[in-house]
Amino acid sequence: MPNAFSIVFLGTLALSTAPADSPDPLTRPMPGKPEWTRAHAPIRIYGNTYYVGSEGISALLVDTGAGLILLDVGLPQSAPLVEANIAKLGFKLKDIKYVLNSHAHFDHAGGIAALVRDSGATAIASPSGAKALREGHVAADDPQASDTADATFPAAARVREIADGEAMRLGDTAITAHFTPGHTPGSTTWTWKSCENGTCLDVVYSDSISAYASDGFHFLADATHGDLTASFRKSIHTVANLPCDILVSTHLEASGSDARLAKLALRREPNPMIDTQACRRFAADYEKMLDERIAKEKTEAQAR
Template identity: 85%
Template sequence: MSCLPFLHRTSAAAALVAGTLVHATDPQALLTRPMPGKPEWTRAHVPIRIYGNTYYVGSYGISAVLVDTGAGLILLDVGLPQSAPQVEANIAKLGFKLADVKYVLNSHAHFDHAGGIAALVRDSGATAIASPSGATALRAGHVVADDPQASDVANAAFPAAARVREIADGEAVRLGDTAITAHFTPGHTPGSTTWTWKSCENGKCLDVVYSDSLSAFASDGFHFLADATHGDLTASFRKSIRTVASLPCDILVSTHPDASGADERLAKLAVRREPNPMIDAQACRRFAAKFEKMLDERIADENKAAQAH
């Protein structure tokens, strides 16, 4: 759930301009140049094993998940550009080597989830992987034109990643003993992707879902209903939401932990591991229902606005 509308676009733009001037002569620093966001988006979180080979290495407000495949590491998302050093430090705290990160998978290409990918790719030598639309944005360092939040100009740009590979819907990234499967869930962005894999502990394997945002946020003037630039996006958005609801799902981590209650479950996990509070077979269905209701409300508002004109 990228929350770009909460930002004051003028102040955000000013911050970006100031950052550009300060770091204009330092290409390395450009990849981690701070971008504005909510305080919890960059508030440090202690890295923690979620289950089996799956670890949380993100911040309090933005998820980043690490999977140890036995033949290298796969990272899902990074966060803002300035979060890359924090994620790298969390990987090291867990005893892993940054150079062992082989792939960085992206949920959606907004600055608050993809902004740090360029620095992580540079520092680790990894390859970023995303849907075709997401890959286009990662290579360009800018959201795609048909993104619902594309007109939020101050937050549309982020560092471009050097190595990016596209993945197909239903295709798996395979490394070691792990296969992480891409499920395209367009709506929040055209390239939104939810990722799933199995994680095993003490002989028990569970289904882990890293769900992309399902929130119907958009820039002023954008409509999910048909308009002059696109057809009705409602059906595809609903399909995405219902895809997440129907996935085998023992453990859910959402891109913003608080969107699914993962923040509360992680807090409990830090206190006790048995029974593991991250395990919740109903989490995906509750998460999907919450955001289908949000979409219903959004469409109702768009219909009212259209009737008023």
């Protein structure tokens, strides 16, 4: 029979050799630009709409009066940052009912699984986006699918599909999905009205409309798919023609949203986020990028 000393010693040894708490698999870091995960103070944009994302990757929170709707999270490791920002604003995670996704890439959707788990919310995305969120993997026909290092991210437990033009209604808010395929097959831009002091404005959370792609992918027709340029251009025109008083893009710098937020932190009147031409300028910039991409693909095709 072991004596009391040996029991204490063995117990102490067991404690000292026990493995440390395992890292959370849903927030395991993925590589990205420093600003993508750098903290940004939460701030009210207008009315019931708040910014809760990082310095480089957007996440928006909408208080509907009957629960919260979150739009995007960022990378997996950004989930705690977003959760902390929500708490700083005085809101509770358990009040998040839906997490809407712009597109299923790791830098925007990677943290959705953790938020869904921690809040009990349901993720909402286009059919293509929902499939990617459930599987934790970008769509096979995604322009960046062959970038295998970035192709996977934590899969979300509760995911629901939404149709083009369908609105998510909660409390006094309706957030409408506008399918804008191009950057990904399931890209979705979201719009809603936000009211302050009796004045309601149209808010646009635009998905990426940039023609980025892996080496070897073509937006022009090739052996694997038909021509994608017409649908991409239609998406860009959709963003340009939306009722748009306030624009926030998924990557802040893509639309100048970063500069407008910085000004907002210094003054609220006049509100620097209000810019009725922001959507048109944003769309025009990225239509030029698409034109350049198409010209490049045509030149390469002629050289083959």
